[in-house]
Amino acid sequence: xxxxxxxxxxxxxxxxxxxxxxxxxxxxxxxxxxxxxxxxxxxxxxxxxxxxxxxxxxxxxxxxxxxxxxxxxxxxxxxxxxxxxxxxxxxxxxxxxxxxxxxx
Ligand SMILES: CC(=O)Nc1cc[nH]c(=O)n1
Numbered sequence: 001x002x003x004x005x006x007x008x009x010x011x012x013x014x015x016x017x018x019x020x021x022x023x024x025x026x027x028x029x030x031x032x033x034x035x036x037x038x039x040x041x042x043x044x045x046x047x048x049x050x051x052x053x054x055x056x057x058x059x060x061x062x063x064x065x066x067x068x069x070x071x072x073x074x075x076x077x078x079x080x081x082x083x084x085x086x087x088x089x090x091x092x093x094x095x096x097x098x099x100x101x102x103x104x
Pocket of ligand 1: 005006007010021022023024042086
């Protein structure tokens with residue numbers, strides 16, 4: 001069973017190591033550093049890799065920086081647009097930094 005999902009459009013960046021962070025709402029803030037997570041695609045829940053959580057840090061939408069965007073393999077305006085689409089109206093986010101452990 002997968003423990004976290006990502007939209008399919010992010011899969012190639014994650015398995016290539018270009019995306020090393022995910023911004024989530026409070027419902028996914030319970031992960032802990034060192035925890036290894038099976039990762040599936042949101043659309044079909046097909047497993048595609050395992051990641052290890054490095055850190056989970058609260059961050060407000062208006063505190064996001066170019067460094068967060070770099071870790072998402074996006075520009076800061078792109079990142080803010082993506083987050084506003086996924087979590088409309090939400091300001092309180094959690095930055096989950098991760099490393100790639102293995103691919104499917
Ligand atoms: C499925 C899902 O919520 N995926 C997300 C959400 C925020 N960031 C991200 O990389 N992926």
